[in-house]
Amino acid sequence: MMVWALWWFGVLHLLLLDGYVSRLTGWLPAPALAVPLFCVLFARPGALPGLLAGAALARSVLLEGNAAVHVLILGVPVAALLPFRTVFAPGSILWQALASGFLAFMLPRVASLLFRITGEGAPVSPATSLEILLAMCVVPLWTRLLRAVPPMRTFEDEQP
Amino acid sequence: MRQSTGSRLFPVGLYATLLVGLFGITFPAFLAPLENTARAVVCLPLRAYGWILGSGTVHAAGGAPRWNDALLAAEATRALESARGPVGYHPRICRVRDREEGPSGRVDVLELAATCGALRGAASPVTLGPALVGFLELGEDDRAPARVRLLHFQPRRRGVPLRVGAPTLPVRVAAQVECRELDARGVLRFLVEPARRVDPGALRCTALDDAYLAARLRHSGDLATTDIQPGDATVPSGLQLGRLLVFGYPRLGIPVGLFVEPLHDPRAISSVVVWGRQRAGVEGPRAAPLAGRFEPVQLVRYPAPRPVGERWMIRCGRSLPLADGAALVGGGHLLGVLRTPWTGQSLVTPFAASSRMWALLLLGPRGRVAELVGRVVEARGGEVRIELSGRPAEFAGTLFTGANGPACPAGLALGPATPDASHLRMQLSPEPCTDPQVFVPDAIGTGDGR
Known part of the structure; x- marks a missing residue:
């Protein structure tokens, strides 16, 4: 229970850090991308609803749109990548880079699509090729840092 | 217990969460109370930081707004x-x-x-x-x-129309x-x-x-x-x-x-x-203008992920009923609107980061005024680009808010604007905000509504 409370309050601080990093450098990929990448690669399937709900709620505080929209923005790409766990090992660097690139590509597009349909949220510019390439290189490092935070071990999948 | 491969790759919980999300965007009013409560709980750290970091002085009393007489006269002439x-x-x-x-x-x-x-x-x-x-x-x-x-x-239909016979x-x-x-x-x-x-x-x-x-x-x-x-x-x-x-x-x-x-x-x-x-x-x-008063507040700025960049939070000196969508002004200009307020505090969406449709009034030379509708599509370096829906702007001038709800009245200054095809380019005020105030409308029946 304590771990979940730490997650629900802690993910908000991760997004604040994301905003702070964005202010310092416009080119560094968003640290918040580590959350969906963690869900795709390492999270326990049973923990996914709580992880996504907490992240969506935190995003709805700091970004435009309600929590339901952010659940879909985060959850749809995660659901699309989850089946590839049978193909790639979570420790594979290639798999981490590909998944990071896919998330950097898909998240803005899903957000813009939902904005066009529902009017919730905000239109987001699609990521450029350079931004996707940087995400492929840097976001796995962000995820490694996120996994080093003690409560995150509780959410990791023990089965290979 | 070891889970089957199918349940690990297609977890029921994940898809149930996505279904709840779909339900939430289809019927937002249904989940809004639950979401607002959860958001208020998650915002507790921000509220605590706001108490510690709250900037500016809370004055003892607010004041009546000062409206642009030229705009009022131009609107009357046009009407x-x-x-x-x-x-x-x-x-x-x-x-x-x-x-x-x-x-x-x-x-x-x-x-x-x-x-x-x-x-x-x-x-x-x-x-x-x-x-x-x-x-x-x-x-x-x-x-x-x-x-x-x-x-x-068009008349609103409530429930299933069971009556047969002559249509309305x-x-x-x-x-x-x-x-x-x-x-x-x-x-x-x-x-x-x-x-x-x-x-x-x-x-x-x-x-x-x-x-x-x-x-x-x-x-x-x-x-x-x-x-x-x-x-x-x-x-x-x-x-x-x-x-x-x-x-x-x-x-x-x-x-x-x-x-x-x-x-x-x-x-x-x-x-x-x-x-x-x-x-x-x-x-x-x-x-x-709409009857109401401006109440002074404390404003705290937090960093936010792209594309928003910054999220604000306000705290009132007194417990006032803050309305969702109420205008936050400072230095004589509209700064943003309140979002999901609770007692004494609220998140604020800056105007430059808002994605909603705005009703706008453009006051030009020689008392010309145009009613426009637009949405902010880009904000960079103190300049905001507004994409207009419908009629384009035909002249440059000063942009004001139109009627954007009971707590965001027409006549709040935004900034100088120039037309650019189907867009408007507007300069944000470069001066830092030292006196943030929230508009609190009076009940209907006072002021203009006598």
């Missing part, structure tokens, strides 16, 4: 320009307080900042300049706000258009009624008196005006309704339907003219 009303009635300018969207997806009801009691006895037609906008709707409760049903108003006819207005084409000359008379959602115009032309003349129409754009109304003597003839739209294959000689597009975008209308028996006061029929 009364070539205005025609029923004989024996006098014009009174009323502020639009709120809007309501109808089944067609278009705004078709305007709520005025005047009570039914204050407008009791007023004539039915409501105008704006030389155009007929809609009809006044006064309820039985004198304290309730008066409403204007626009011409394309929509409100129809007798209209006419002077046709000036080479092989189609003459006056075409018809009735206009609310169009359906799929129709290209807001009003549909029906009961044409000369189908052969209508069949020869090729070009859109002619001005449709009111004809003599058999059921309502208070509606003068000659009031403008909108531009005729010939839909179909007119160049092949096959016009499928005629529609009328109203002259004024209902999302942009900030004031209308109601015709009453009493003459306006000494100052003339000028519309006072």
Whole structure:
């Protein structure tokens, strides 16, 4: 229970850090991308609803749109990548880079699509090729840092 | 317990969460209370930081807003320009307080900042300049706000309609258009009624008196005006309704339907003219701004992920009922609007980071004023680019807010703006905000709504 409370309050601080990093450098990929990448690669399937709900709620505080929209923005790409766990090992660097690139590509597009349909949220510019390439290189490092935070071990999948 | 591969790759919980998300965007009002409560809990750290980091001094009392007299005068001039009303009635300018969207997806009801009691006895037609906008709707409760049903108003259906028999006819207005084409000359008379959602115009032309003349129409754009109304003597003839739209294959000689597009975008209308028996006061029929006051607040800024960049939080010195969408002003300019407020605190969406549609007023040289609708699409380096919906801006000037809800009134300054094709480029105020204040509206029935 304590771990979940730490997650629900802690993910908000991760997004604040994301905003702070964005202010310092416009080119560094968003640290918040580590959350969906963690869900795709390492999270326990049973923990996914709580992880996504907490992240969506935190995003709805700091970004435009309600929590339901952010659940879909985060959850749809995660659901699309989850089946590839049978193909790639979570420790594979290639798999981490590909998944990071896919998330950097898909998240803005899903957000813009939902904005066009529902009017919730905000239109987001699609990521450029350079931004996707940087995400492929840097976001796995962000995820490694996120996994080093003690409560995150509780959410990791023990089965290979 | 070891899970099967299928349940690990396609977890039921994940898809159930996505279904809940889909339900949430389809029926947002259903999950809103739960979401607001959860968000208030998650925001507890921000609230704590706000108490520690809150900047500025909370003054003892707020103050009355100062409105731009040039804008008020320009709006009054525009509203009364070539205005025609029923004989024996006098014009009174009323502020639009709120809007309501109808089944067609278009705004078709305007709520005025005047009570039914204050407008009791007023004539039915409501105008704006030389155009007929809609009809006044006064309820039985004198304290309730008066409403204007626009011409394309459609009745709201509640529940499943079980009654069979004679259908309820929509409100129809007798209209006419002077046709000036080479092989189609003459006056075409018809009735206009609310169009359906799929129709290209807001009003549909029906009961044409000369189908052969209508069949020869090729070009859109002619001005449709009111004809003599058999059921309502208070509606003068000659009031403008909108531009005729010939839909179909007119160049092949096959016009499928005629529609009328109203002259004024209902999302942009900030004031209308109601015709009453009493003459306006000494100052003339000028519309006072929405009655209310500005309360000082403390403002804390937090970093936020892209594309927002920054999220604000305000804290009031006293516990006040903060309204969702209330305006936050500072240095005489609109800074943003409140979002999901709770007692004494609220998140704020800066204007430059908002993605909603804004009703805007552009005050230009020589007292010109234009009502516009637009959305912020880009904010960079102190400049904001607003994409306009519908009519483009024709001149540069100072941008103000239009009527954007009961707590975000028309007349709040935004900044100097210049037109750029279908966009507006606006400069944000470079001065730091030292006196943030929140607009708290008075109840209807005070101020303008007497």
